Amino acid sequence: MSSPPPTPGSGGDPLPTISLAVDQQQQQPAPEPAPAAPAPGPAPASSPTPASTPAPSAPPAPAEAAAPLPPVEETAPSSAPAAPQAPPSAAAAAVDDAEQGPSAMHGEDNLALELEMEEALALRERRRQLVQRQSSVWTRRQHAICVRRAHKRYGTKDQPLVILDGLNMTVPKGVIYGLLGASGCGKTTLLSCIVGRRRLDSGEIWVLGGRPGSRGSGVPGPRIGYMPQDLALYQEFTIRETLLYFGWVNYMTTKEIDVKIEFLLNFLMLPPGNRMVNTLSGGQKRRVSFAAALIHDPELLILDEPTVGVDPLLRQNIWNHLVQITKGGNKTVIITTHYIDETRQAHTIALMRGGKFLAEESPTDLLRTHNSDSLEEVFLKLSKIQNIGKRRRSSFMQEVMSDVQVEEPVSYDVNSEISGEYGDNVSLSNRDVEIHTPGERTDIPPEENQPVTCSERMKIISPQKMKALLYKNFLWLIRNYGLLAIIALLPIFETALYCLAIGPDPQNLHIAIANYELNDTLDECVDSHGCFDGILSCRYLQHLRKRPFILDKYASEDDALYAVKRGHAWAALTFAANYSDSLFERMADGRAASPEAVDFGSVQVTMDMSNQHIGQMMKKDMLLTFQDFAGDILTSCNYSAQAANVPIRFNTPVFGSINPNFRDFAAPGVILTIIFFLCLGQTGLTMMIERTDGMLERCLVSGITPVEILMSHVIVQFCLMVLQVAAVLVFSFPIFGVPNSGSVFWLTVLCLLTGFCGMCYGFFISVFCDSERSASYIGLGSFVPVVMLCGIIWPVEGMHYILRYLSVVMPLTQTVESLRTIITRGKGMDIPIVYHGYISIFVWITIFLGASVLTLKFKKG
Numbered sequence: 001m002s003s004p005p006p007t008p009g010s011g012g013d014p015l016p017t018i019s020l021a022v023d024q025q026q027q028q029p030a031p032e033p034a035p036a037a038p039a040p041g042p043a044p045a046s047s048p049t050p051a052s053t054p055a056p057s058a059p060p061a062p063a064e065a066a067a068p069l070p071p072v073e074e075t076a077p078s079s080a081p082a083a084p085q086a087p088p089s090a091a092a093a094a095v096d097d098a099e100q101g102p103s104a105m106h107g108e109d110n111l112a113l114e115l116e117m118e119e120a121l122a123l124r125e126r127r128r129q130l131v132q133r134q135s136s137v138w139t140r141r142q143h144a145i146c147v148r149r150a151h152k153r154y155g156t157k158d159q160p161l162v163i164l165d166g167l168n169m170t171v172p173k174g175v176i177y178g179l180l181g182a183s184g185c186g187k188t189t190l191l192s193c194i195v196g197r198r199r200l201d202s203g204e205i206w207v208l209g210g211r212p213g214s215r216g217s218g219v220p221g222p223r224i225g226y227m228p229q230d231l232a233l234y235q236e237f238t239i240r241e242t243l244l245y246f247g248w249v250n251y252m253t254t255k256e257i258d259v260k261i262e263f264l265l266n267f268l269m270l271p272p273g274n275r276m277v278n279t280l281s282g283g284q285k286r287r288v289s290f291a292a293a294l295i296h297d298p299e300l301l302i303l304d305e306p307t308v309g310v311d312p313l314l315r316q317n318i319w320n321h322l323v324q325i326t327k328g329g330n331k332t333v334i335i336t337t338h339y340i341d342e343t344r345q346a347h348t349i350a351l352m353r354g355g356k357f358l359a360e361e362s363p364t365d366l367l368r369t370h371n372s373d374s375l376e377e378v379f380l381k382l383s384k385i386q387n388i389g390k391r392r393r394s395s396f397m398q399e400v401m402s403d404v405q406v407e408e409p410v411s412y413d414v415n416s417e418i419s420g421e422y423g424d425n426v427s428l429s430n431r432d433v434e435i436h437t438p439g440e441r442t443d444i445p446p447e448e449n450q451p452v453t454c455s456e457r458m459k460i461i462s463p464q465k466m467k468a469l470l471y472k473n474f475l476w477l478i479r480n481y482g483l484l485a486i487i488a489l490l491p492i493f494e495t496a497l498y499c500l501a502i503g504p505d506p507q508n509l510h511i512a513i514a515n516y517e518l519n520d521t522l523d524e525c526v527d528s529h530g531c532f533d534g535i536l537s538c539r540y541l542q543h544l545r546k547r548p549f550i551l552d553k554y555a556s557e558d559d560a561l562y563a564v565k566r567g568h569a570w571a572a573l574t575f576a577a578n579y580s581d582s583l584f585e586r587m588a589d590g591r592a593a594s595p596e597a598v599d600f601g602s603v604q605v606t607m608d609m610s611n612q613h614i615g616q617m618m619k620k621d622m623l624l625t626f627q628d629f630a631g632d633i634l635t636s637c638n639y640s641a642q643a644a645n646v647p648i649r650f651n652t653p654v655f656g657s658i659n660p661n662f663r664d665f666a667a668p669g670v671i672l673t674i675i676f677f678l679c680l681g682q683t684g685l686t687m688m689i690e691r692t693d694g695m696l697e698r699c700l701v702s703g704i705t706p707v708e709i710l711m712s713h714v715i716v717q718f719c720l721m722v723l724q725v726a727a728v729l730v731f732s733f734p735i736f737g738v739p740n741s742g743s744v745f746w747l748t749v750l751c752l753l754t755g756f757c758g759m760c761y762g763f764f765i766s767v768f769c770d771s772e773r774s775a776s777y778i779g780l781g782s783f784v785p786v787v788m789l790c791g792i793i794w795p796v797e798g799m800h801y802i803l804r805y806l807s808v809v810m811p812l813t814q815t816v817e818s819l820r821t822i823i824t825r826g827k828g829m830d831i832p833i834v835y836h837g838y839i840s841i842f843v844w845i846t847i848f849l850g851a852s853v854l855t856l857k858f859k860k861g
């Protein structure tokens with residue numbers, strides 16, 4: 001395209017603009033404003049709305065004489081000049097000075113003054129062209145986009161970052177609207193408010209006649225084609241798969257999509273459809289993203305920098321295509337770009353700076369009005385003027401408003417909605433709206449206060465969109481086979497690790513022995529079996545050797561103790577030189593035994609108790625060894641071995657084994673923890689990847705609801721979870737032999753519910769957190785409290801009493817207890833401790849799921 005397209009509907013008429021009088025010095029009182037000169041009839045059609053009816057030029061007329069107009073247009077200019085008006089302020093005086101010559105300018109303020117004078121001259125000229133029209137909600141709904149008094153800021157109250165500052169924007173239907181501004185000025189923020197993904201702090205937006213997000217507005221939805229600034233593509237998909245997904249989401253049939261793909265591949269000069277996105281160049285990827293926005297022929301195409309990385313020839317093709325599709329007047333394109341000059345082909349451009357529009361005009365008009373060759377120059381001029389204007393905005397606005405003031409019914413809000421001049425929200429963006437009477441248009445959504453029918457309420461899930469989402473989720477999973485392998489192997493690995501590492505008694509523990517019964521003649525123990533036969537210390541050690549200990553001989557008690565202190569042994573055992581005689585005396589004489597006999601007849605044990613598990617186990621083993629040793633002697637002396645036992649008899653336990661091990665105690669907790677956190681991690685990761693790639697945002701803009709997104713992930717993740725739960729259970733019970741006395745069905749159900757709860761928690765974290773890092777912190781941070789407080793490694797009964805209360809409401813406490821009761825006590829759903837676990841996990845699932853849906857629904861951006 002060699003020249004800018006003619007402004008549709010304008011018939012080549014010069015576009016009228018508005019110009020504003022300004023005060024040069026704030027301290028000077030503003031004189032009474034002069035009346036504006038509105039024309040009584042419709043203004044000349046000069047905006048690019050193709051379907052608009054060109055209006056005849058209106059003769060100038062004083063404001064008071066303006067006849068009330070039907071509520072169809074907002075602010076319209078008259079191409080005919082209005083009666084000259086006296087400059088109402090000191091700025092006007094500056095203009096007069098300027099007209100007299102440069103003599104009025106002197107000193108350092110020359111440049112600023114010159115600019116102000118230019119501005120004031122232009123203002124005076126353009127103010128003559130102002131014609132006021134009535135505005136109503138109905139007129140605003142006729143535009144493709146209408147933004148009024150938009151305020152948006154980021155940051156805190158103390159340090160706000162104001163992005164939109166009372167911005168007004170009007171995009172008529174059937175135009176290409178270029179949104180220009182420096183990087184970071186808020187273009188993307190404005191677009192995401194328009195597509196309903198961010199909320200304004202105050203102000204109003206209408207898109208295609210409805211409020212974004214309202215019922216029946218179709219926005220977000222298939223009426224919009226949105227190409228975000230991020231790529232927002234699945235790298236693992238082919239081009240065709242990508243476009244197929246977006247086509248299905250927008251209710252196209254596969255056949256229609258294939259036809260469109262054929263066209264788009266040719267038009268955008270893309271490689272064959274079976275090429276993977278991750279093998280494309282940056283520019284090609286952006287074109288695929290562009291194709292995804294175009295695929296369903298949307299009414300409103302919103303393109304955030306579509307031509308980045310695109311060569312000039314293709315860029316021209318893209319612009320030609322945009323011009324082509326807007327020709328019919330039914331399609332509107334809003335486009336942001338850094339290549340200012342390419343927007344010469346737009347019908348209207350808006351120059352954004354400081355949270356407002358500096359101008360909202362046709363490029364030709366802007367160039368002509370500002371007597372410039374390039375739009376960059378215009379932008380620069382307007383920016384300078386805006387800077388000056390900031391010094392005296394209040395009087396400036398007062399003057400402008402007083403100029404355009406006409407008597408309006410209270411319901412029409414006019415003054416605050418003209419947009420885009422010198423940063424003070426004054427321009428004529430919307431001169432030519434196609435005139436319709438209310439009820440005539442079929443593409444305007446119904447009024448928002450229409451009652452919602454029951455069947456409409458029930459339609460929360462669209463089968464077509466679910467098909468697209470499931471296709472996308474499963475395909476993504478299959479293509480990420482590395483992740484799939486990890487998902488499949490991780491539960492097996494973790495369960496095996498647990499069963500092999502936790503529970504068995506420690507082996508090969510060293511004990512340092514200092515046996516003074518051995519001497520120069522007999523320095524090695526010899527096994528003996530008779531009644532009080534041989535050296536009894538050796539006989540005790542003979543039994544001790546059957547336990548998992550390694551006995552190291554030391555020459556003295558000090559050496560043995562030194563070995564313990566150096567960490568070479570866990571205990572030092574010392575036998576006195578007369579140990580055998582003393583023990584015999586003690587056993588034979590009973591109560592009559594001398595204190596020396598009691599003393600020398602005892603094994604002296606000094607232990608390293610730094611490891612509670614090892615210490616307790618050694619103590620127990622030494623005591624049991626003595627019982628065996630004493631029983632052995634009594635048997636060899638023809639007494640009953642039972643006489644050596646402690647007089648407490650432990651019968652077969654009601655539940656569990658008589659010698660339980662730690663693995664069996666911790667197994668229910670560990671199994672559920674593995675399942676919970678695997679599901680949490682995998683779901684959270686999937687969702688975060690989708691979010692950070694911008695795909696979630698794009699899905700939401702294309703009208704997919706949070707419930708649909710959640711449901712599709714629930715289905716896919718549930719399938720994976722079933723596999724993971726099966727792997728954990730098979731490896732825990734049949735393969736590693738964790739004892740189970742309960743119902744396999746109920747324990748499987750409980751494990752599935754726990755996995756589901758983990759999934760829901762993963763959803764919640766991923767939608768709640770703004771970054772992968774914070775999501776990881778929360779996910780990992782949850783691990784320790786869950787493990788500590790849910791009775792997994794230590795009984796709840798042993799906790800601090802406050803923690804005990806907290807523990808009761810933790811997601812896994814009741815569930816772990818329930819599973820433990822099922823597998824160790826063999827109980828079913830008839831006892832409270834079991835069904836409490838199910839109730840608790842259900843409650844947590846509901847909380848996480850509900851919080852995820854609400855966060856997705858209400859958290860914008």
Ligand SMILES: Nc1ncnc2c1ncn2[C@@H]1O[C@H](COP(=O)(O)OP(=O)(O)OP(=O)(O)O)[C@@H](O)[C@H]1O
Pocket residue numbers: 154155161163181182183184185186187188189190229861
């Ligand atoms: N979620 C957010 N929280 C805080 N600040 C934000 C957030 N999003 C954007 N901003 C800030 O708001 C400003 C406007 O950002 P925005 O992305 O809308 O600019 P832009 O005009 O689209 O920039 P570009 O042309 O470089 O894409 C920037 O300063 C940016 O840092």
